Amino acid sequence: MEVTGWKGAGTAVNAPRGDKTDWFDMNNAKVDDNDYAFNVPGKPDYGDWLRLTDFGFGEGDIPSGSTIDGIEVQYKRVADFADFINDSAMYLRKTSGQVGDNNASATKWATSKETATYGASDDKWGTTWAESDIVDNSDFGIDLSIYNSDDELRCGWVYYCQIRIYYTAPAADHRKSSFFKMF
Amino acid sequence: MKKFKYNANTPVAVILAAFKKKAAAATNCDSKARVQKSLDWDAKFEGQNLGEMADAALTDPEFDQSWELWYLYFFGADTEVECRKKGLLLIKDPMMAFQVYLTYDWLTDEEDKLLEEKFKGKLPTAEAELRDGIVKRAKWK
Numbered sequence: 001m002e003v004t005g006w007k008g009a010g011t012a013v014n015a016p017r018g019d020k021t022d023w024f025d026m027n028n029a030k031v032d033d034n035d036y037a038f039n040v041p042g043k044p045d046y047g048d049w050l051r052l053t054d055f056g057f058g059e060g061d062i063p064s065g066s067t068i069d070g071i072e073v074q075y076k077r078v079a080d081f082a083d084f085i086n087d088s089a090m091y092l093r094k095t096s097g098q099v100g101d102n103n104a105s106a107t108k109w110a111t112s113k114e115t116a117t118y119g120a121s122d123d124k125w126g127t128t129w130a131e132s133d134i135v136d137n138s139d140f141g142i143d144l145s146i147y148n149s150d151d152e153l154r155c156g157w158v159y160y161c162q163i164r165i166y167y168t169a170p171a172a173d174h175r176k177s178s179f180f181k182m183f
Numbered sequence: 184m185k186k187f188k189y190n191a192n193t194p195v196a197v198i199l200a201a202f203k204k205k206a207a208a209a210t211n212c213d214s215k216a217r218v219q220k221s222l223d224w225d226a227k228f229e230g231q232n233l234g235e236m237a238d239a240a241l242t243d244p245e246f247d248q249s250w251e252l253w254y255l256y257f258f259g260a261d262t263e264v265e266c267r268k269k270g271l272l273l274i275k276d277p278m279m280a281f282q283v284y285l286t287y288d289w290l291t292d293e294e295d296k297l298l299e300e301k302f303k304g305k306l307p308t309a310e311a312e313l314r315d316g317i318v319k320r321a322k323w324k
Contacts, residue, residue: 018247019247042217042249043253044249044252044253044256044282045217045249045252046249046276046278046279086278086282087278088276088278088279089276089277089278101307101308102277102278102305102306102307103307103308104278104306104308104309105308105309105312106278106281106282106285106306106308106309106312106313106318107312107317107318118308126307147278147279147282149282149286151253151256151257
């Protein structure tokens with residue numbers, strides 16, 4: 001099994017999840033720096049989706065004919081107060097929209113910048129993946145909605161999100177290799 | 184045996200009056216607008232009781248499940264269990280149900296089951312965190 005490098009999103013938007021609070025400065029979640037996207041969910045309630053797509057995986061990252069084994073996602077994030085903000089829902093996206101498991105964690109976000117990791121080398125998030133769902137597909141991405149459990153307005157900040165893909169490359173075509181070795 | 188302050192026969196007007204005090208304390212514009220929206224919805228039932236309002240909420244698409252969370256937050260501990268169970272039925276979102284399950288130590292075993300039905304098998308990461316003790320229930324502390 002092999003793994004790609006980490007990649008950030010090329011596109012970041014707020015996507016409505018009912019009549020809920022918007023994300024602001026979404027584009028800040030595309031770049032790994034000190035700027036952030038943020039949402040202030042109602043009290044208590046969840047907010048809209050932070051939709052990150054266009055992660056830019058190409059054939060240079062995942063060779064043609066590979067099998068997708070697992071997907072790992074990291075969020076760099078922080079909450080303005082302890083014990084109130086956690087994920088509400090988190091789904092990977094294909095061209096068809098949200099797919100698979102809701103991988104939201106119930107762990108409260110820390111008040112100092114932390115990196116949270118989701119998925120694993122063998123975790124396909126409860127669905128199946130074709131290479132074409134990810135490679136050269138700008139629709140591949142992730143949706144996150146956050147939840148405030150307090151009766152005061154609380155804020156969640158996302159500094160950056162990155163994804164990497166675990167895959168098994170196709171076995172080499174030995175007959176072809178041997179043929180070319182003759183010349 | 185605990186004597187509850189609110190039950191299915193409690194006039195909605197009583198809850199509304201208490202709620203309005205909370206709403207007056209809202210300082211943020213967004214929060215004020217959202218609280219007002221829920222108060223406007225509640226006001227439709229001013230001549231009725233809490234049980235009737237909960238029944239109507241079950242089928243009214245205008246009802247926002249987060250309003251039930253406010254109710255539980257402010258009045259849950261003082262509400263009679265049968266009436267509270269009607270309210271729990273209004274929560275549809277798995278993580279909302281999970282958070283209620285984690286937060287309140289006054290939930291009965293029957294209420295636990297109602298909530299578990301809403302999130303079991305739907306939140307693999309969060310459920311594993313509970314199993315592994317990464318997140319804890321107030322009721323189990």
